[in-house]
Amino acid sequence: MYALVDINGAFVAMEMVFRPADRNKPAVVLSNGDGCIIAANKIAKQLNGFAMYAPAFQLEDVLNKNNVLRFSPNFELYVDMSRRFIKELSFFTDKVEVYSIDEAFLDLDIKNIDFTDYGQLIKRTILKNLDLSVGIGIAPTKALCKVASKIAKKFTERTNNVYVIDSEEKRVKALKWLPIGDVWGIGSGFAKKLLQLNIKNAYQFTQLTDSWVLKNMTVVGLRLKHELEGKSCLQLETIKEPKKAIGTEKAFGKLIADYELIKEATSSYVEYCAGKLRRQNSVASAIVVLLETNSFSTSDEQYYNRTVVSLPIASNNTTYLVKNAVDGLNRIFKNGLRYKRVGISLIGLYPDNSIQGNLFVNHNPKHSNLQKVIDQLNLKYEQDTIRLATSGLNKQLWESKAMLRSPRYTTRLNELLNISGDVLNR
DNA sequence: TCTGGGGTCCTAGGACCC
DNA sequence: TCTGGGGTCCTAGGACCC
Numbered sequence: 537m538y539a540l541v542d543i544n545g546a547f548v549a550m551e552m553v554f555r556p557a558d559r560n561k562p563a564v565v566l567s568n569g570d571g572c573i574i575a576a577n578k579i580a581k582q583l584n585g586f587a588m589y590a591p592a593f594q595l596e597d598v599l600n601k602n603n604v605l606r607f608s609p610n611f612e613l614y615v616d617m618s619r620r621f622i623k624e625l626s627f628f629t630d631k632v633e634v635y636s637i638d639e640a641f642l643d644l645d646i647k648n649i650d651f652t653d654y655g656q657l658i659k660r661t662i663l664k665n666l667d668l669s670v671g672i673g674i675a676p677t678k679a680l681c682k683v684a685s686k687i688a689k690k691f692t693e694r695t696n697n698v699y700v701i702d703s704e705e706k707r708v709k710a711l712k713w714l715p716i717g718d719v720w721g722i723g724s725g726f727a728k729k730l731l732q733l734n735i736k737n738a739y740q741f742t743q744l745t746d747s748w749v750l751k752n753m754t755v756v757g758l759r760l761k762h763e764l765e766g767k768s769c770l771q772l773e774t775i776k777e778p779k780k781a782i783g784t785e786k787a788f789g790k791l792i793a794d795y796e797l798i799k800e801a802t803s804s805y806v807e808y809c810a811g812k813l814r815r816q817n818s819v820a821s822a823i824v825v826l827l828e829t830n831s832f833s834t835s836d837e838q839y840y841n842r843t844v845v846s847l848p849i850a851s852n853n854t855t856y857l858v859k860n861a862v863d864g865l866n867r868i869f870k871n872g873l874r875y876k877r878v879g880i881s882l883i884g885l886y887p888d889n890s891i892q893g894n895l896f897v898n899h900n901p902k903h904s905n906l907q908k909v910i911d912q913l914n915l916k917y918e919q920d921t922i923r924l925a926t927s928g929l930n931k932q933l934w935e936s937k938a939m940l941r942s943p944r945y946t947t948r949l950n951e952l953l954n955i956s957g958d959v960l961n962r
Numbered sequence: 963t964c965t966g967g968g969g970t971c972c973t974a975g976g977a978c979c980c
Numbered sequence: 981t982c983t984g985g986g987g988t989c990c991t992a993g994g995a996c997c998c
Binding site: 546635636637638639720721722723724725726753754756757844 | 991994995996997998
């Protein structure tokens with residue numbers, strides 16, 4: 537049996553850990569630039585006229601009228617809380633798959649336990665130690681865990697946040713209950729297609745033939761069907777594989793025409809991603825650079841372009857990667873346009889201990905010691921203590937603002953929670 | 963005025979190899 | 981008359997996830 541443990545309303549819940557006085561208020565977390573609503577607590581979701589993922593400015597009235605608390609995204613906090621969440625889970629089994637920032641699959645291959653009791657124990661532990669509430673679905677396959685977890689969350693009064701699918705009867709009942717569009721792995725595209733065929737729930741989906749599913753939904757769809765039938769096809773991936781791509785693309789705070797500022801942003805993104813690249817001991821063999829105007833504008837000239845810069849020698853050296861990314865930017869940059877976003881992605885990643893040489897390029901590793909020292913300083917003090925001059929000093933001119941970001945309570949010494957001031961006075 | 967960001971996997975088709 | 985067979989690698993596009 538597997539378990540899926542999932543933090544309820546994760547981002548808002550993580551904010552509320554440090555704001556106990558605000559727990560009964562509606563609250564949302566917004567996307568970069570305070571654009572869209574990406575997370576909300578139950579109270580906010582139940583408000584009249586509320587819509588998840590809507591642009592915040594469209595819901596201005598609803599948010600103001602109900603005094604909804606708004607937060608800029610604070611991923612540094614969420615990532616750290618997530619790390620603590622996984623640590624708690626690892627006390628229950630050493631087979632943990634970190635599935636996302638707020639979810640993990642566990643292998644419950646443990647003899648003589650009552651799964652419901654065990655789930656409740658996990659739930660109580662996370663609540664006690666982290667002040668976060670979770671939902672837990674337990675079943676013989678991962679896809680069925682997802683189904684069980686939905687039931688656990690939907691019918692909290694009956695399930696107390698833990699639901700186990702451990703019989704054929706429960707499986708069929710659960711699948712008949714689950715609308716096709718809510719099935720893990722069925723997105724809006726396939727949901728639409730299946731509804732046209734009068735497939736309305738997960739159970740009906742499992743009644744299709746294997747060959748139809750294979751032909752129309754590839755092997756991915758077929759695996760899902762088997763999983764829902766109770767035949768496990770998706771293994772627990774407990775070993776964290778290195779990423780195959782590391783990228784960043786973000787909207788600017790305002791539209792930007794100035795090449796120098798866009799170059800700064802590009803350099804700064806590469807610097808950030810190259811750090812992640814080195815931390816997973818990889819090198820990149822190519823860089824994607826993309827540039828985009830504001831697609832929502834009806835008056836501005838529209839432009840979208842991307843290019844792939846192949847590197848003669850794979851590398852994880854910031855200076856070298858930045859230089860090549862800027863070459864890419866130069867290829868696609870057009871004067872006279874107002875840009876909304878630049879993005880870079882390091883691709884073709886492989887381990888840094890097996891770099892393929894190049895007969896025709898003189899590889900000069902003289903920067904690698906410098907790079908190490910910079911990384912050490914940035915680790916010891918703070919991110920960006922030392923950075924490239926090409927990443928510039930004008931961040932405030934292009935970076936989107938995060939006016940509503942809460943303190944990074946658990947990762948910055950100068951943003952620690954002040955108990956008497958921050959909590960008791962609230 | 964304001965409209966998210968960061969990933970994975972699969973397939974088809976085109977180019978190439980011997 | 982008859983025009984192979986078995987591969988790899990890359991890219992674009994489409995699907996999905998949180």
